[in-house]
Every structure is written in structure tokens, then in C-alpha cells.
Amino acid sequence: MRASTRRVLALLGVTALTLSPLAGLPALAVHEAGHALGAWLSGGQVTSVHLGLDLAGHTETRGGALLAVLLGGPLAAVVLPAGLAAVAGGVGGRLARAAEAVGLVVLLRAVLDLGWHGLIAPGPYSDAARVGAAVGAPARLVGASLFAVGLAMLLWLAARARYRMFQVSSMGPKPAA
Numbered sequence: 421m422r423a424s425t426r427r428v429l430a431l432l433g434v435t436a437l438t439l440s441p442l443a444g445l446p447a448l449a450v451h452e453a454g455h456a457l458g459a460w461l462s463g464g465q466v467t468s469v470h471l472g473l474d475l476a477g478h479t480e481t482r483g484g485a486l487l488a489v490l491l492g493g494p495l496a497a498v499v500l501p502a503g504l505a506a507v508a509g510g511v512g513g514r515l516a517r518a519a520e521a522v523g524l525v526v527l528l529r530a531v532l533d534l535g536w537h538g539l540i541a542p543g544p545y546s547d548a549a550r551v552g553a554a555v556g557a558p559a560r561l562v563g564a565s566l567f568a569v570g571l572a573m574l575l576w577l578a579a580r581a582r583y584r585m586f587q588v589s590s591m592g593p594k595p596a597a
């Protein structure tokens with residue numbers, strides 16, 4: 421198989437994986453966990469967490485700081501998979517490479533979700549809209565900021581992973597001069 425064909429197939433595979441619930445569910449789980457963490461860390465309580473197979477999530481909290489609860493979701497959805505990819509990327513071996521790939525795919529999904537719910541279609545109950553209402557800023561500005569943070573992390577980590585792949589392949593046998 422030609423290298424360009426392999427690259428197109430890999431790209432299609434990653435796209436399908438990213439759009440599937442295989443990436444959507446973990447991305448949703450860390451997002452809702454982030455809302456819960458925001459509530460706990462700011463002295464509030466979590467009364468219920470709902471994770472739906474239809475990829476609808478909802479976390480109900482009581483008390484705590486509203487901004488910490490609201491921002492906790494999108495930030496955790498970006499920071500946790502990015503952290504997994506960053507840490508696993510520093511460790512050698514096949515398992516670490518697999519963990520890095522999982523982190524990158526879940527991060528990509530989180531960034532796409534942020535773009536969709538924050539920039540393209542921020543509904544009245546989206547985190548971006550509610551943070552915007554709390555701080556008096558347009559929802560799309562909040563969405564764009566969160567999207568930019570996620571995208572920057574994703575690009576940095578993906579470039580790092582690619583650079584390492586290139587290093588590994590350039591360590592192979594040298595072509596005869």
C-alpha cells in the first residue's frame with residue numbers, strides 16, 4: 421500500500437473514531453466529572469450526574485462557585501485527555517503510545533464539541549452561554565476562548581507525537597549511499 425493511501429485511510433479511521441460514541445462517551449464523562457470537580461473544589465455538592473448513551477450529559481450541583489462549576493466541565497474535557505497524552509507521550513513503549521493516542525482522540529472530540537456548542541450553535545443551556553451570562557460576555561466569545569485553549573493544546577500535543585514518530589522512523593536502517 422502506498423504511503424499516501426495509508427495516510428488517507430488513517431485519517432478516515434481517526435475521523436470515524438472521533439465522531440463515534442467511542443470517543444464521545446469518554447469525552448462526555450470527563451466533561452461531567454469536571455462540573456462535579458468544580459462544585460467540590462469550590463465547596464459545593466453534587467446531587468446527580470447523568471451520562472446518556474445518546475451523548476447527552478447533565479450534572480446537578482448545589483452550592484459552590486457557579487463559574488467554577490460551569491467552567492470545570494469544558495476545562496476538564498480538554499485538560500484531562502491532554503494531560504494523559506502529555507504524560508503517556510513522555511513514557512516509552514506500546515501501551516504508553518496507545519494511551520497517548522486515546523488521549524489525543526478524546527481531546528480532539530472535546531475540542532470539536534467545544535467548537536460546536538461554544539462557537540457554532542451555543543444553545544441557551546450550553547456552558548458557553550451560561551458562563552457568558554454570568555460574566556456579561558457574548559456566549560460565542562466564551563466558546564471561542566475555550567475552543568482556542570483546546571485547539572492550542574491539541575496542536576501542540578499532536579505536533580509532539582508526530583515529531584517523535586518521525587524520530588523513530590529515522591532511526592531505521594539508513595539507505596545505501
Ligand SMILES: [Zn+2]
Pocket residue numbers: 451455493494547
Ligand atoms: Zn457542561
